[in-house]
Amino acid sequence: MTDLRGKPPGGPGGLDDAALLSVLARYVGTARAQGILLRARTELRGRPATDSQLIARLVEGVRSFVGELESRKAFAELTRAASPKTVEAIEIDVKIEADIARARLAARDICMALGTSALILQKLATVVSELARNQVLYAGGGKLVIRPCSSGRRCMHVVGSDKGGGIKNLPEIMSGKYKSRSGLGLGILGTKRLSDKFEIETGPSGTRIEVEVNY
Ligand SMILES: Nc1ncnc2c1ncn2[C@@H]1O[C@H](COP(=O)(O)OP(=O)(O)OP(=O)(O)O)[C@@H](O)[C@H]1O
Ligand SMILES: [Mg+2]
Known part of the structure; x- marks a missing residue:
């Protein structure tokens, strides 16, 4: 058994932007998804950030466009997208x-x-x-x-x-x-x-x- 997705190098935490964007886009559309990701990456730049800190910021961004229930679903999906190695x-x-x-x-x-x-x-x-x-x-x-x-x-x-x-x-x-x-x-x-x-x-x-x- 091999890990076929791994973790490509990215920003803080090494998360894969494409995977995160594809989740975000389904909740808020592509343009907003890009904005949310860019803002989160910019805010965390230069600081030691864990995957979960990045995800928390992304969910905050999503929450400003959709309801609580949807943003919880987004949280679950982002968490899964963040750990494809499983x-x-x-x-x-x-x-x-x-x-x-x-x-x-x-x-x-x-x-x-x-x-x-x-x-x-x-x-x-x-x-x-x-x-x-x-x-x-x-x-x-x-x-x-x-x-x-x-x-x-x-x-x-x-x-x-x-x-x-x-x-x-x-x-x-x-x-x-x-x-x-x-x-x-x-x-x-x-x-x-x-x-x-x-x-x-x-x-x-x-x-x-x-x-x-x-x-
Ligand atoms: N891996 C294979 N190696 C050799 N022949 C195959 C293989 N897979 C399918 N076939 C041949 O192709 C035919 C069509 O396969 P297909 O799965 O489409 O239908 P079927 O197996 O006959 O019926 P069904 O799958 O609907 O029960 C088979 O009847 C068989 O002759
Ligand atoms: Mg068959």
Whole structure:
């Protein structure tokens, strides 16, 4: 397990401005968010400031535009954005049916740690279990890696890879002509529809599917 987001160097406390701005902007809009961050950074410049001192200033700024309830939510989100190191990559070896459930739980854990909505959690869990199920059924197993996208972007990255014989009828599947086994419209095409980014490479030496889900 590795820390994939780390803490890029920033101002006081070393927080990542892009991550903080993306939280602030959702509460007060981009222009105000930039103003709040700039003011907080300026006020704290040259002083030994902890992450929580910076966050307290940011929340004060947010509070002057939105109500108490919203600013408390902003506080919780800023705190999470300030400690992305707690969200690590999860790697799952997929071999048997039970591993599909494990993969689903791992997706849930990472969503909880990142504080996504229940809808996003459901989306990611579906994507992950479809990929895992295909690995078990058609490739003799494989591997899944779930991790937050690179710093400042609110998305999750999933890579499913296996050393099976590849997907023979990919064009038919992607065109929607292929009727999936369950008929639920999930499977590979469903995974693509649920994803904000989808890439697939497949051939006789295996399959690699890379997906991003924004939150
Ligand atoms: N990792 C894989 N390796 C080899 N073949 C695969 C792999 N994943 C999918 N396939 C092939 O692609 C087909 C389509 O997969 P997809 O997941 O879209 O539908 P399905 O598994 O048939 O049905 P559903 O997922 O809806 O239960 C599968 O039937 C299988 O032949
Ligand atoms: Mg399938």
